Amino acid sequence: MTAMPPLAPMPVAQARPVKFGALAWTALILGIVGIVGSPIIIFNNLTAVIAGVGFILGVIAFFGTKKTLAAIGVALCVAAIAFTVMAQNAAVKELDKLTGRLTDSGAAQTLNVGDTFHGKDVDITVANPKEFTTGKYAIQPNAKAMSYDVTVVNHSDKPWTAMLLIEATAGNAAAEQVFDSAAGFNGTPSQDVLPGKELAFKVGFVDGTGDITLQLGTIGGDKAYFIHKR
Structure with missing residues (x-):
């Protein structure tokens, strides 16, 4: 018998080289x-x-x-x-x-009524000016006056005592602060404001001629001037 020729080896698939x-x-x-x-x-x-x-x-x-x-x-x-x-x-x-x-801390700023003062411990906003006439039992009875809404927000991490010094001038003359309990003008409050909380109240001053400037000072040394241009 004729010998069978040896089988050729099967080709082995080459693995694709990995690049990069x-x-x-x-x-x-x-x-x-x-x-x-x-x-x-x-x-x-x-x-x-x-x-x-x-x-x-x-x-x-x-x-x-x-x-x-x-x-x-x-x-x-x-x-x-x-x-x-x-x-x-x-x-x-x-x-x-x-x-x-x-x-801002300890430095005076001049703002317009409606703006917010950013102090060391609190933010203070003075806004919403309104004309009114004091009552007959006010310290300044039947006087033409201006009122302002004041909002204090405590952004510190400890209670803040609401001791504010608020004064005003009308034109070039000092303006008297209104004390009229029947109308809700009892001066500045002294309650503590907790962290993250706010305190809102209103203040009034006997009106005069010219622009009104409200000066606010805090026990932390902050000071701000709010101008009401008229």
């Missing part, structure tokens, strides 16, 4: 690090740089065989940088707000 796989994994890991560090102020500067490096590596890896992994890494790096920017912007706004309050 390590870069894709690195981009993914750096993106995760960037997202985890993004809320941490100051430290997120470093993690944002790391995410930026991961973004570049992910873009390079996208031309390799691990395209999906690279795309996920790039997306995570972009998100990490965006979250870092948002966190830092929020921190800057909060710092500006705090700095503004510290700057």
